[in-house]
Amino acid sequence: xxxxxxxxxxxxxxxxxxxxxxxxxxxxxxxxxxxxxxxxxxxxxxxxxxxxxxxxxxxxxxxxxxxxxxxxxxxxxxxxxxxxxxxxxxxxxxxxxxxxxxxxxxxxxxxxxxxxxxxxxxxxxxxxxxxxxxxxxxxxxxxxxxxxxxxxxxxxxxxxxxxxxxxxxxxxxxxxxxxxxxxxxxxxxxxxxxxxxxxxxxxxxxxxxxxxxxxxxxxxxxxxxxxxxxxxxxxxxxxxxxxxxxxxxxxxxxxxxxxxxxxxxxxxxxxxxxxxxxxxxxxxxxxxxxxxxxxxxxxxxxxxxxxxxxxxxxxxxxxxxxxxxxxxxxxxxxxxxxxxxxxxxxxxxxxxxxxxxxxxxxxxxxxxxxxxxxxxxxxxxxxxxxxxxxxxxxxxxxxxxxxxxxxxxxxxxxxxxxxxxxxxxxxxxxxxxxxxxx
Amino acid sequence: xxxxxxxxxxxxxxxxxxxxxxxxxxxxxxxxxxxxxxxxxxxxxxxxxxxxxxxxxxxxxxxxxxxxxxxxxxxxxxxxxxxxxxxxxxxxxxxxxxxxxxxxxxxxxxxxxxxxxxxxxxxxxxxxxxxxxxxxxxxxxxxxxxxxxxxxxxxxxxxxxxxxxxxxxxxxxxxxxxxxx
Ligand SMILES: Cc1cc2nc3c(=O)[nH]c(=O)nc-3n(C[C@H](O)[C@H](O)[C@H](O)COP(=O)(O)O)c2cc1C
Ligand code: SF4
Ligand code: FES
Numbered sequence: 001x002x003x004x005x006x007x008x009x010x011x012x013x014x015x016x017x018x019x020x021x022x023x024x025x026x027x028x029x030x031x032x033x034x035x036x037x038x039x040x041x042x043x044x045x046x047x048x049x050x051x052x053x054x055x056x057x058x059x060x061x062x063x064x065x066x067x068x069x070x071x072x073x074x075x076x077x078x079x080x081x082x083x084x085x086x087x088x089x090x091x092x093x094x095x096x097x098x099x100x101x102x103x104x105x106x107x108x109x110x111x112x113x114x115x116x117x118x119x120x121x122x123x124x125x126x127x128x129x130x131x132x133x134x135x136x137x138x139x140x141x142x143x144x145x146x147x148x149x150x151x152x153x154x155x156x157x158x159x160x161x162x163x164x165x166x167x168x169x170x171x172x173x174x175x176x177x178x179x180x181x182x183x184x185x186x187x188x189x190x191x192x193x194x195x196x197x198x199x200x201x202x203x204x205x206x207x208x209x210x211x212x213x214x215x216x217x218x219x220x221x222x223x224x225x226x227x228x229x230x231x232x233x234x235x236x237x238x239x240x241x242x243x244x245x246x247x248x249x250x251x252x253x254x255x256x257x258x259x260x261x262x263x264x265x266x267x268x269x270x271x272x273x274x275x276x277x278x279x280x281x282x283x284x285x286x287x288x289x290x291x292x293x294x295x296x297x298x299x300x301x302x303x304x305x306x307x308x309x310x311x312x313x314x315x316x317x318x319x320x321x322x323x324x325x326x327x328x329x330x331x332x333x334x335x336x337x338x339x340x341x342x343x344x345x346x347x348x349x350x351x352x353x354x355x356x357x358x359x360x361x362x363x364x365x366x367x368x369x370x371x372x373x374x375x376x377x378x379x380x381x382x383x384x385x386x387x388x389x390x391x392x393x394x395x396x397x398x399x400x401x402x403x404x405x406x407x408x409x410x411x412x413x414x415x416x417x418x419x420x421x422x423x424x425x426x427x428x429x430x431x432x433x434x435x436x437x438x
Numbered sequence: 439x440x441x442x443x444x445x446x447x448x449x450x451x452x453x454x455x456x457x458x459x460x461x462x463x464x465x466x467x468x469x470x471x472x473x474x475x476x477x478x479x480x481x482x483x484x485x486x487x488x489x490x491x492x493x494x495x496x497x498x499x500x501x502x503x504x505x506x507x508x509x510x511x512x513x514x515x516x517x518x519x520x521x522x523x524x525x526x527x528x529x530x531x532x533x534x535x536x537x538x539x540x541x542x543x544x545x546x547x548x549x550x551x552x553x554x555x556x557x558x559x560x561x562x563x564x565x566x567x568x569x570x571x572x573x574x575x576x577x578x579x580x581x582x583x584x585x586x587x588x589x590x591x592x593x594x595x596x597x598x599x600x601x602x603x604x605x606x607x608x609x610x611x612x613x614x615x616x617x618x619x
Binding site: 255 | 546586
């Protein structure tokens with residue numbers, strides 16, 4: 001399955017408008033498409049004005065937590081005499097999510113521009129873009145874009161001739177999901193092991209190199225030039241009329257057992273049912289959707305019925321028992337062994353745990369072991385209670401939420417698909433009954 | 439295959455060595471030294487250049503030998519033990535020489551439901567590796583499973599060394615292997 005697809009008429013193309021256009025990748029092509037107009041404007045504004053516009057737009061973080069971006073920026077106090085930093089989170093490793101990659105592959109200058117505006121708005125002269133090591137193509141495109149931007153005087157010590165200093169540097173990760181957690185990412189950038197830090201202090205107080213720092217996702221920053229160009233009110237037109245808390249467009253990555261996987265950009269609040277069936281083509285021939293995870297593997301699993309009722313925004317997903325997360329939609333159909341997939345998800349977390357916290361280190365390992373035992377046909381009925389007990393111990397007790405994330409698919413899986421677990425366990429029981437008794 | 443250097447220029451791989459006992463010649467001379475010096479201007483501490491410096495070593499040598507860690511440690515004013523601690527945290531740095539074509543296949547749930555395990559099995563069979571993590575008898579291939587590569591809509595994605603390849607199917611495995619040579 002390839003990408004980009006021909007956009008569906010019900011998509012709202014803002015970030016993805018130029019995906020697939022070879023010419024848009026380079027600086028000239030990007031300028032022809034309105035590139036760097038917003039940065040030029042921004043550099044002549046007061047940082048506080050930019051923060052206000054972003055606040056008014058309602059933009060929320062697209063990395064997973066959905067924190068209001070303008071509010072986050074306002075925690076940075078300009079004129080405190082300290083070096084400030086912007087760190088752009090391009091570690092994208094949440095299973096099911098592959099949208100930031102497409103932004104960097106097709107529109108690298110959009111991200112360079114977003115980083116430059118973001119840095120200026122928070123009083124930083126340096127932005128680091130932390131890209132996961134596996135994204136070789138994205139890295140190549142981003143490096144080339146930075147180089148072009150420096151050569152054209154867009155970045156540097158006299159950015160766009162305004163006398164302001166803005167640097168954007170690409171930093172390559174080396175394979176570790178946990179480095180997407182913002183404090184782990186800061187440690188990694190500093191040349192350390194990627195262990196998350198205990199908060200507080202929060203990054204805005206003491207972040208990268210001990211200095212005030214803001215961390216933003218790729219998609220968040222890429223949206224900023226559009227907001228400056230078109231205004232906060234324009235951005236707010238994307239969304240459900242009755243839900244002012246979720247505004248703008250969002251890229252959803254769609255994968256798993258579905259006819260047309262790929263990245264789709266829709267206005268927040270779009271009906272999930274239409275999304276799945278009209279835009280993404282529905283299930284594969286002869287099959288049905290069974291379980292749907294709408295926001296990357298860390299969010300609760302939905303049943304098909306729950307998913308079909310959800311509007312695709314922060315509040316809509318919460319009301320239907322899950323979260324928007326990173327917008328990585330994973331579809332598992334009725335031809336799959338769901339328990340096996342939950343076990344595979346647990347193994348992911350066990351592999352990626354940084355092992356600082358006992359609950360996470362032990363919990364992810366035991367959860368995986370028990371689930372794999374059930375899948376192998378050696379499970380017992382007590383196993384489900386044990387899994388829930390371990391999950392309880394893993395939730396809300398650790399330095400970062402990776403531990404909670406491992407518990408989430410297990411708990412929601414058992415809650416919503418208990419018969420699937422029980423069938424695997426029963427199968428074994430029958431097998432063990434001596435022939436004469438059966 | 440080509441790699442990006444840390445400043446984003448394309449370059450062909452250095453004399454990547456697969457011999458565990460080859461004598462070590464320093465990496466950071468000439469152009470590589472200049473590359474590192476430029477990188478150091480980007481950060482307020484020398485330590486921050488550690489990951490990029492290790493990448494340079496791996497590009498040049500094919501893996502990160504203990505001598506490479508010691509060289510990086512000396513330049514960045516760290517201890518070799520500290521550097522080793524960092525290297526061991528990240529899965530992409532090789533602490534041993536690897537096969538000529540080091541194949542990493544994503545089998546995390548989203549790829550798993552689309553048949554990633556079948557692709558792994560086809561690769562194991564057709565490379566002669568037979569087992570995960572075992573180098574093929576001709577020393578050419580090794581296949582491992584990795585966690586999400588961030589390309590879940592392009593089943594099945596894999597990496598061969600630093601080259602990203604999407605949409606690999608059981609049917610396309612022979613052509614893929616042929617293209618690697
Ligand atoms: C285990 C873990 C992994 C994460 N991975 C990512 C990631 O790959 N990309 C990302 O943008 N945010 C990731 N986050 C969220 C970041 O910590 C952070 O909230 C986000 O980058 C902030 O940017 P935003 O406000 O623009 O969303 C992760 C969080 C956790 C706990
Ligand atoms: S919860 Fe897990 S990943 Fe997070 S800091 Fe603790 S051990 Fe590390
Ligand atoms: S799960 Fe395989 S690339 Fe994401």
